[in-house]
Amino acid sequence: MTHSPADGPVQHAEPAPIEAIKLRHPWRTVFAVVLIVLVGIFVYDAAVNRPVYNWAEVGTYVFDTRIVSAIGYTLQLTVYSMIIAIVLGVALAVMRLSPNPVVRVVAWVYLWIFRGTPVYVQLTFWGLVPAIYKSIELGIPFTDAVVTIATKELLSFFTLAVIGLALNEAAYMAEIVRAGLLAVDKGQDEAATALGLGWWHTMTRVVLPQAMRVIIPPTGNEVISMLKTTSLVTAVPFTLELYTRSRDIAAVTYQPVPMLIVASIWYLVITSVLMVGQYYLEKHFAKGVGQRPDIQRPSVATASITVVGETGSEHAKYTEADGRTSIVPPHSGTGGGGR
Structure with missing residues (x-):
């Protein structure tokens, strides 16, 4: 049966709603069940069948005053x-980005x-500094020293541990900061210069705030890594931090595994x-990045836009070939604008 234009528009039946069928993933369920079973077996075995863990000993020393004091040194x-x-x-x-080659x-x-070089080797070297440089002499070169200070009195093992850790970590932080600075578009620096801002104001008010979004995540990882790297300061030797302190207690109680668990619990807590602090810092410096509205709407209604050259209170109307009217010009002419 042929439909003619005089019969009016064709009436289509109301489409039935789509019944979406959720895609099943049976192997995911099987894998999750296997993981849960394995974890349960491990926990049960550790709690019941492994007396070497000695959970009573763990509970005894987890809040021991020596352990708590060691946590303070680790945080410092x-x-x-x-x-x-x-x-x-x-x-x-900044030195790496300097135009000065030296x-x-x-x-x-x-x-x-x-x-x-490994950080443990560096810490061992810093521990030997008092033996290499027995004293620090201040005065005019090629003359007798005015002031002589014994290195052991000036630099404690704690100070040497801080210096060793800081100098090693600074090398990694330099690359993190450099990557953040390079991530900021060069046009930002040029625009600040065009506005008359000096180097300091450009860096602190324009470049660094934008670079922080790139710098914060790896810096947070480095802080967490530094917390665990403090366990190596026994090479200095500094023996009052968490791991070394728990190891010394285990040497007396002959229970190394429970003391390792105690140290691990506190490392996990800190x-x-x-990690929570890092999350909120990243969230703060990522404001306005990657956020887009779900629906894009025009700022004004299409019907309120008039055509240039048309006057009157009514909007411009165009007649199509089939007799309909529209505010959009017909496309019959060259370039789509002819009547």
């Missing part, structure tokens, strides 16, 4: 080392040395707190 090592490393890392990053080479050599 982490905070002091990271503060120095961040400041020195920013300076090294400054660039000095920064590169620093990074080459401290990134190319790391969890740091």
